[in-house]
Amino acid sequence: MFYNSTRNSEVKVKSAEAITQGISAEGGLFVPESIPQLTLDEIKAIGDMKYADRAAYVFSKYLTDFTDAEIHYCTDNAYSTKNFETESISEIAHLFDGTYMLELWHGPTCAFKDMALQILPYFLTTSAKKINLDKKIVILVATSGDTGKAALEGFKDVEGTSILVFYPEDGVSPMQKRQMKTQEGSNVGVCAIKGNFDDCQNGVKAIFTNDDVKKALDDKGMMFSSANSINWGRLLPQIVYYISSYAELVKDGEIQLSEKINIVVPTGNFGNILAAYYAKHMGIPVNKLICASNINNVLTDFINTGIYDRNRQFYATVSPSMDILISSNLERLLYLMTDKNDAVIREWFGKLATDGRYEVSDAVKAKLKEEFSAGFCDDGQTKATISSIYKKYSYTCDTHTAVAVKVYKDYKETTGDKTKTVIASTASPYKFSAAVLEALEGKKSDIDEYDKVEKIAELSNIPVPAALADLKNKPERFNDTIDKEEQKDYVLSKLSN
Ligand SMILES: *Cc1c(COP(=O)(O)O)cnc(C)c1O
DSSP: OOEEETTEEEEEEOHHHHHHHSSOTTSOOEEESSOOOOOHHHHHHHTTSOHHHHHHHHHHHHOTTSOHHHHHHHHHHHSSTTTOSSTTSSEEEEEETTEEEEEOOOSTTSBTHHHHHTTHHHHHHHHHHHTTOOSEEEEEEEOSSHHHHHHHHHHTTOTTEEEEEEEETTSSOHHHHHHHHTOOOSSEEEEEEESOHHHHHHHHHHHHTOHHHHHHHHHTTEEEEEOSTTSHHHHHHHHHHHHHHHHHHHHTTSSOTTOOEEEEEEOSSSHHHHHHHHHHHHTOOEEEEEEEEOSOOHHHHHHHHSEEEOOSOOOOOSSGGGOOSOOTTHHHHHHHHTTSOHHHHHHHHHHHHHHSEEEOOHHHHHHHHHHEEEEEOOHHHHHHHHHHHHHHHOOOOOHHHHHHHHHHHHHHHHHOOOOOEEEEEOBOGGGGHHHHHHHHHTSOOOSOHHHHHHHHHHHHOOOOOHHHHHGGGOOOOOOOEEEGGGHHHHHHHHHTO
């Protein structure tokens, strides 16, 4: 299996190179040259494996330059009860008739990002060894709140790496901020940006492709890589849990082998839902992929009209990990949907950079309609949804998951579609305690963050994750805040320490 770049189809690298580089030199994203297929028999057999082996099975189709032993070294270390609260790694909760919550937040930082970021450091260090890379790998991360912490936990004290995370100063929840400021480890750094997530991400992408910075790095025997979902090594592990959950539902007799399901994903950077798209095209039977957004609904409009337009008001919402106007992974989807037309991808994403807007062809519009459905909801509806499913099903979900539940409810009402449905539950409710508690109690509360956590524990009966409870007593280590224009110099100054 080789990997091409979305902006230059001539680029052809092995997975070890795609993973260590993170992004292709000309700014494109790495995409496997074909999508490997699973038969229904293989999917059924996956249901009898433990999670680490399910993952290894899927990875073996994509990481063909890795040996079996290398793949199992990665999966066995990442997907164990050392790092995850539950034996199953990803849990399926049965919510109501034919609706399943795929809980992806039982890892060390309580968001689905752990599913990929617990394994990415193993992929990266194994890849570096395979290609005899003797450089130190510097991971630069832009985060809307959850990736940052998950990447810091994954990479802390990993030999041959260091990691620097940028987050929007006012764009993350108090718990997310505490998690990052108190991060332990000798190779980690965290810095707030006076701006939003898009500013952080644009800054990081520009630094990656800046020749001066690259040269400075090279002189020091270092290179950059990415832990954002622009890195294929981040996206690949996310394909696994969709296949795994399908196999699990078959095994449990909830669905027939070959029965189609819908998958609903609360979406920001389009990474998680793109992984679901890959799972579908590998062979799991899927009817619709449902893309759920908050009031930053650039993707809803795009899927419905084929026009991507980021020239709009940016809102800070109670689902901050989805407060994004530039969804990076759409580039991969469009590359696939244009049959790998790198010229047209360069044109559209060039327009996005200069005008903030592009319109896809009629053929792509038709494909979007066929594969996806999209919707959005505002903060009031998000909280009302948390409240109503709590009352109805005694189930407490976080704000991002609630967006997905609401969008799915609307979808079901307008289409009458009765297909069984998996909803990706992306974070623990404790990470967004203010909004969750407000929803559960029906009123705002001014008690402190940790008292809110206690209160949610009483109401929900979900045990407080140890990692969040511990935060209360940890000292803050990182308090830098900079302007977005200073990002490049900040990185350079950190490299010389
Ligand atoms: C990152 C994140 C999302 C959005 O996922 P994308 O892959 O960026 O689309 C949704 N919910 C939570 C809790 C997240 O952390």
